[in-house]
Amino acid sequence: xxxxxxxxxxxxxxxxxxxxxxxxxxxxxxxxxxxxxxxxxxxxxxxxxxxxxxxxxxxxxxxxxxxxxxxxxxxxxxxxxxxxxxxxxxxxxxxxxxxxxxxxxxxxxxxxxxx
Amino acid sequence: xxxxxxxxxxxxxxxxxxxxxxxxxxxxxxxxxxxxxxxxxxxxxxxxxxxxxxxxxxxxxxxxxxxxxxxxxxxxxxxxxxxxxxxxxxxxxxxxxxxxxxxxxxxxxxxxxx
Numbered sequence: 124x125x126x127x128x129x130x131x132x133x134x135x136x137x138x139x140x141x142x143x144x145x146x147x148x149x150x151x152x153x154x155x156x157x158x159x160x161x162x163x164x165x166x167x168x169x170x171x172x173x174x175x176x177x178x179x180x181x182x183x184x185x186x187x188x189x190x191x192x193x194x195x196x197x198x199x200x201x202x203x204x205x206x207x208x209x210x211x212x213x214x215x216x217x218x219x220x221x222x223x224x225x226x227x228x229x230x231x232x233x234x235x236x237x238x
Numbered sequence: 239x240x241x242x243x244x245x246x247x248x249x250x251x252x253x254x255x256x257x258x259x260x261x262x263x264x265x266x267x268x269x270x271x272x273x274x275x276x277x278x279x280x281x282x283x284x285x286x287x288x289x290x291x292x293x294x295x296x297x298x299x300x301x302x303x304x305x306x307x308x309x310x311x312x313x314x315x316x317x318x319x320x321x322x323x324x325x326x327x328x329x330x331x332x333x334x335x336x337x338x339x340x341x342x343x344x345x346x347x348x349x350x351x352x
Contacts, residue, residue: 154338163247165326165342166281179339214280218338225338226271229280 125149127230129215135236136205143201144233148217155198156227157190158214159183166214166229172198173220205237240265240332244325244343252351257314259346261327268330270303270310271340276323284325317350324348 128147136142148155154173158166169188170180174195184190187205192198202209212234216227241264251257261270269288273281285294287303287310294301298321300313310327324347328340 156338163344165242165328165345166340168331168339168341171339220338226283226286227338227340228283229273231280 127215127217127228129213129230129233131233132231133234133236135238137238138207139204141201141203142205142235143199144213144215144235145197145199146215146217146230147197148215149219149228150196152217152219152228153195154218154220154225155192156216156218157198157200158216158229160212160214160232161210169200202235205235207237210235210237240341242327242329242341242343244327244346246346247344248347248349250349250351251317253319254316257317257321257348259312259325259327259348261310261312261343263308263329263341265332266307268307270307271328272301272310272312273326273328273342274323275326275345279323281326314348317348319350319352322348322350 130145156171157169160166168181169184170190172192175192187203190200212232214232215230218225218227243262271286272284275281285301291305292303298315302311324345326342326345328342331339331341
């Protein structure tokens, strides 16, 4: 399968624990995005990378959140000291700059539940 | 801040009836994109509209971009049970036309009764 993949698909953790999610974009895509989606809402932008550079971060992304894309391929999103309000679906998307419309292809998401 | 709003939030129709969802942006958009998310799934890109007044069709789906490039609509003719899901519109964040950062509406969830 050559689509965007995310791991794990589900994560249940206790409040205060750290969690890390991984996203593998479509191989030739140079942009990678992280979004968060809660029930009944559309995806909310968190951050994005062009190659290995993190170019923009949302104000939603508190200092407990950090994202990396060390070699311009896969990316990780870490949440430290999780809170119940962090419970959501975390979606990754990738795109190829230069193509018409910069179409974003989403992965299946990681559903985080913080107890 | 910039907002993208969709109405209605939910729509229940009988199979075979038509369905329309409306999208309004607080700012002028360079383009508008539509995504579909099936229950338990992830957003899947449907289409992008760029030109003022543009109309595009995909089989039973008709997408329209308003003249002022601040609103859009998606119309489904003769709905089928396979059309069930949530339809999102999304536009580039103002000042971010080259980043791809998207602002999504809250979506319209379509239920189709067979």
